Amino acid sequence: MPIGILINGFSVMLGGLIGGLFRSHIPERYKQNLPLLFGFVAMAIGISKIQSVKNITVMVLALIFGYIIGEMLGLEKYLNKSIRSLVNYRSKEERGEIELEYLVLAIVTFCFSGTGIFGALTEGFSGDSSILIAKAILDLFTSMIFASIVGIGIAWVALPQVLFLGLIFWSAHLIIPWMDAYALGNFMAVGGVLTMMVGFKMSRLIRFPVANALPAIVLVLLLTKIIL
Numbered sequence: 001m002p003i004g005i006l007i008n009g010f011s012v013m014l015g016g017l018i019g020g021l022f023r024s025h026i027p028e029r030y031k032q033n034l035p036l037l038f039g040f041v042a043m044a045i046g047i048s049k050i051q052s053v054k055n056i057t058v059m060v061l062a063l064i065f066g067y068i069i070g071e072m073l074g075l076e077k078y079l080n081k082s083i084r085s086l087v088n089y090r091s092k093e094e095r096g097e098i099e100l101e102y103l104v105l106a107i108v109t110f111c112f113s114g115t116g117i118f119g120a121l122t123e124g125f126s127g128d129s130s131i132l133i134a135k136a137i138l139d140l141f142t143s144m145i146f147a148s149i150v151g152i153g154i155a156w157v158a159l160p161q162v163l164f165l166g167l168i169f170w171s172a173h174l175i176i177p178w179m180d181a182y183a184l185g186n187f188m189a190v191g192g193v194l195t196m197m198v199g200f201k202m203s204r205l206i207r208f209p210v211a212n213a214l215p216a217i218v219l220v221l222l223l224t225k226i227i228l
Helices: 001-021 026-052 056-073 075-087 093-110 114-126 130-150 152-170 171-178 183-201 216-226
Strands: none
Touching: 001 093, 001 130, 001 152, 001 183, 026 130, 026 183, 056 075, 056 216, 075 093, 093 130, 093 152, 093 183, 114 130, 114 152, 114 171, 114 183, 130 152, 152 171, 171 216, 183 216
């Protein structure tokens, strides 16, 4: 059973419910500054992961070609359109655009982080859920921050998170042979860059379409096997 994945999903749902329910009681200055604080924390986490890189050429190529593929597929636009249809946002409302952007960021953060994917692989292959349980603690507070801005809808992000990480969990026996120490270092480095992107975007320093860079997570494993 994917215990760690279920715990992680529960933490996101709980944080979203708490942050959403008490949203009106949170002072505006906290709503403005907490995302900035989380953004700085995400940058620091990303920098620490980038230091795991084994081949910087592989990391750079994966990010460049991964972004090109994501841009061609229009991943960020697809996420925006899907989320907009689900929550019935009006595109001309400035507040709706900001909340939509944070919802996309929440999906990228909770569903496609390098730590979450590696944690699901580890649990699927060995039954060790410690990585995902540790991640669940961080995600609890992160989802509370998102929900204080977007609302209780953040709690629903737990569903695609559990589904995606569950798919990784059940496919672990196929993926784990690709994850030697060399590939893992490059994989975590790419995840670190994506985490930094999320941090910069949360801090309102850039408006980069982070979701378009997600194919780099898969591409880095392929390039690692090609470029040694």
